[in-house]
Amino acid sequence: MTVNPTSNNFKENAKKALADENLQAALNNLKGGLISKRKEAIKRLPEFDAISTRAKNIKDEVFLDLDFYLEKFEKKTIEYGGVVHWAEDANDAKNIILELLKSINAKIMTKGKTLISEEIGLNEFLEENGIEPVETDLGEYIVQIAGEKPSHIIAPALHKTKENVADLFHEIHSPLGYKERQNSASALVAEARSVLRKRYLEADAGLTGANFLVAETGSTAIVTNEGNGDLTQSLPKMHIVLATIDKVVPTLEDVSTILRVLNPSATGQDMATYVTFSTGPKRRDDNAGPDQFHVVILDNGRSDLIGTDKQDVLRCIRCGACMNHCPVYGIVGGHAYGWVYPGPIGAALNPALIGIEKSHHLPNASTFCGRCEEVCPMQIPLPKIMRHWRNEEWKKKIPKYSVRLVLKLWLFLVLNPVLYRIVSSIFVRILSFFSPQKGYFSNLPFASGWTSVRDFPAPEGKSFLSQWEEEHDDNK
Amino acid sequence: MNNELKNKKTEIALFVTCLVDLFRPSVAFATIKLLKEYGYTVVVPKAQSCCGQPAYNSGDYEGAKKVASAVINEFDKYKNVIVPSGSCAGMMAKHYVDLFKDDPEFSKKSLIFSKKVQELISFLSKIPDRKKLHSNFKGTITYHDSCSSLREAGVKHQARELLQEIKGLKIKELKHTEVCCGFGGTFCVKYPQISERMVSEKVADAEASGAEILLSGDLGCLMNIAGRASREGKKIECRHVIEVMADMTSVSPIGKK
Numbered sequence: 001m002t003v004n005p006t007s008n009n010f011k012e013n014a015k016k017a018l019a020d021e022n023l024q025a026a027l028n029n030l031k032g033g034l035i036s037k038r039k040e041a042i043k044r045l046p047e048f049d050a051i052s053t054r055a056k057n058i059k060d061e062v063f064l065d066l067d068f069y070l071e072k073f074e075k076k077t078i079e080y081g082g083v084v085h086w087a088e089d090a091n092d093a094k095n096i097i098l099e100l101l102k103s104i105n106a107k108i109m110t111k112g113k114t115l116i117s118e119e120i121g122l123n124e125f126l127e128e129n130g131i132e133p134v135e136t137d138l139g140e141y142i143v144q145i146a147g148e149k150p151s152h153i154i155a156p157a158l159h160k161t162k163e164n165v166a167d168l169f170h171e172i173h174s175p176l177g178y179k180e181r182q183n184s185a186s187a188l189v190a191e192a193r194s195v196l197r198k199r200y201l202e203a204d205a206g207l208t209g210a211n212f213l214v215a216e217t218g219s220t221a222i223v224t225n226e227g228n229g230d231l232t233q234s235l236p237k238m239h240i241v242l243a244t245i246d247k248v249v250p251t252l253e254d255v256s257t258i259l260r261v262l263n264p265s266a267t268g269q270d271m272a273t274y275v276t277f278s279t280g281p282k283r284r285d286d287n288a289g290p291d292q293f294h295v296v297i298l299d300n301g302r303s304d305l306i307g308t309d310k311q312d313v314l315r316c317i318r319c320g321a322c323m324n325h326c327p328v329y330g331i332v333g334g335h336a337y338g339w340v341y342p343g344p345i346g347a348a349l350n351p352a353l354i355g356i357e358k359s360h361h362l363p364n365a366s367t368f369c370g371r372c373e374e375v376c377p378m379q380i381p382l383p384k385i386m387r388h389w390r391n392e393e394w395k396k397k398i399p400k401y402s403v404r405l406v407l408k409l410w411l412f413l414v415l416n417p418v419l420y421r422i423v424s425s426i427f428v429r430i431l432s433f434f435s436p437q438k439g440y441f442s443n444l445p446f447a448s449g450w451t452s453v454r455d456f457p458a459p460e461g462k463s464f465l466s467q468w469e470e471e472h473d474d475n476k
Numbered sequence: 477m478n479n480e481l482k483n484k485k486t487e488i489a490l491f492v493t494c495l496v497d498l499f500r501p502s503v504a505f506a507t508i509k510l511l512k513e514y515g516y517t518v519v520v521p522k523a524q525s526c527c528g529q530p531a532y533n534s535g536d537y538e539g540a541k542k543v544a545s546a547v548i549n550e551f552d553k554y555k556n557v558i559v560p561s562g563s564c565a566g567m568m569a570k571h572y573v574d575l576f577k578d579d580p581e582f583s584k585k586s587l588i589f590s591k592k593v594q595e596l597i598s599f600l601s602k603i604p605d606r607k608k609l610h611s612n613f614k615g616t617i618t619y620h621d622s623c624s625s626l627r628e629a630g631v632k633h634q635a636r637e638l639l640q641e642i643k644g645l646k647i648k649e650l651k652h653t654e655v656c657c658g659f660g661g662t663f664c665v666k667y668p669q670i671s672e673r674m675v676s677e678k679v680a681d682a683e684a685s686g687a688e689i690l691l692s693g694d695l696g697c698l699m700n701i702a703g704r705a706s707r708e709g710k711k712i713e714c715r716h717v718i719e720v721m722a723d724m725t726s727v728s729p730i731g732k733k
Binding site for chain 1: 492494496497498499500501502504505520522523524525526528530531532533534535536537539542543546574623624627628654655656658659660661663664665666667668669670671672673674675699700702703704706707727728730731732733
């Protein structure tokens with residue numbers, strides 16, 4: 001893995017994030033907006049739940065015959081003059097892309113938004129090999145020129161306020177002749193658009209991701225709001241699509257079913273501004289389009305999830321609703337998660353891609369409040385999958401010895417009811433005895449995780465079961 | 477609700493929950509009082525402690541199965557098992573089935589058991605031909621939906637509707653009723669700083685509502701919110717909702733004397 005995860009520093013990352021006033025302001029600005037927009041959009045679509053179930057079923061059925069649909073996609077793509085490349089891991093994918101770029105002596109490659117590129121660390125790799133990647137999605141462009149990483153899967157620059165972007169553009173664009181510092185969002189967008197326009201024309205190749213690979217037609221599809229993906233893929237002489245195996249769907253009809261739930265969930269739109277299908281390279285009669293059309297299909301550990309209790313995570317269509325509604329993400333932001341996919345989907349997916357040893361905090365840093373699962377248009381049981389990762393951890397003895405010991409002692413007591421009642425009532429009596437007049441403890445040495453941030457309510461007195469027993473000697 | 481519950485002599489087994497047992501026996505006494513008023517016979521099976529969530533959510537599925545099978549074996553003989561917590565009820569009615577789905581002995585047992593388990597508020601709201609609550613409680617409350625009551629036990633409007641039967645009670649809603657308070661079982665001690673921010677926001681929301689008392693159906697959330705409110709020196713009081721419904725508010729609020 002080229003992009004090194006910092007997920008094991010989650011606690012430190014989170015601490016920094018909590019103290020970062022700028023980040024907190026950025027998170028506050030956007031959180032409410034995305035939640036209410038989604039709610040409104042779903043109100044406009046009374047059949048949302050029914051479509052969501054159909055969308056879920058489409059993916060579940062694909063996963064039963066994944067090889068069949070992928071091969072069908074390949075066959076169709078070839079029929080239309082495209083080429084499909086299979087990449088088992090990140091290095092495979094990077095090398096395939098580099099070879100393709102070298103074959104046309106490419107120096108500049110424009111890029112539509114793709115999370116897979118982040119996953120394999122493509123930008124760094126291309127730069128090392130003398131090829132300049134140019135992000136064209138506004139959010140991706142912002143994080144690229146800031147030298148940062150995306151913090152949200154559909155809004156990569158969510159961690160930045162408008163003021164931050166204004167400062168950044170002023171600094172980076174001044175030498176290009178844009179002397180005036182822009183303040184309004186629309187002026188900033190216009191400035192980025194003007195800078196990028198030239199780059200589209202300079203590019204030798206364009207790379208996009210894919211929201212769908214359509215097996216019946218060999219088409220790839222992207223969903224965007226800026227139109228940058230269209231310029232990225234149609235102007236240069238080579239179009240490379242980078243996608244993962246889970247993106248394949250059988251038919252165009254299936255695409256439209258999933259789109260109906262994707263757009264409301266992601267941005268609160270009924271439909272995104274652009275849904276663009278690419279089927280092979282430019283044909284003889286076409287006025288424009290790339291000469292070459294390549295689809296790089298990456299596995300990177302995903303096929304290992306098929307048939308396991310974590311397979312459902314592959315249904316994800318990357319709408320971001322889970323993180324928009326996650327109370328933990330809403331406080332710490334995306335960077336704290338330390339790898340490409342933040343929030344609940346990251347907690348469920350990253351351990352599969354980078355290993356639980358490198359991501360053990362992620363499935364633990366959840367209250368299992370269940371709001372992510374509630375808003376997921378693909379009905380992914382995210383808390384359940386996180387819990388399955390905790391189970392993997394438990395089996396591998398990753399949790400600290402002290403934690404495992406406490407749980408084992410607790411288990412022993414709980415499984416011995418008589419002993420439990422004796423020990424617990426003694427515990428409660430001791431607590432009650434030391435209980436301060438005010439009714440709570442400000443500091444308990446054995447529960448410092450609790451009392452470091454909140455008081456510990458003192459028990460009322462004797463435990464219920466011991467009181468009940470005294471009153472009902474003859475109860476069952 | 478099965479027809480049998482119309483027969484007011486129906487027997488109900490109370491699963492007390494470990495937090496209520498150790499920290500807030502009043503919740504169990506209030507539950508028993510109200511259920512008896514509605515004509516039920518309440519039994520408290522002796523061999524009970526915890527539903528097994530600490531093991532389950534720590535990923536120790538084998539440990540959780542041992543606890544779950546002990547609970548099922550102890551409570552199996554009763555037709556109705558009532559739990560004054562959405563979280564524990566969810567564990568017993570939903571997660572036990574998941575845990576045992578491949579178990580030859582307990583897959584069927586857990587499925588049958590899951591139909592018997594009911595969260596307290598949900599149960600109360602479904603009692604047929606029920607007399608209205610006649611609590612003498614007076615005051616302005618706000619209601620915190622615990623995540624598991626809301627999303628696993630499906631309790632939302634039921635709590636409000638029941639509370640509105642109490643003449644002297646006024647409800648002022650929180651701004652963010654769907655947001656977690658930051659308890660999350662072991663989460664609150666594993667990630668105290670994140671939990672702190674979440675619970676502070678909940679306390680601020682409660683204060684802004686103008687309510688004097690925050691009620692909820694889960695003691696975990698209540699201890700978390702009460703503990704944080706106390707640390708911040710806030711006046712708001714926290715109680716389990718059943719204390720108000722059963723008119724048993726003479727005991728001090730959680731974490732206060």
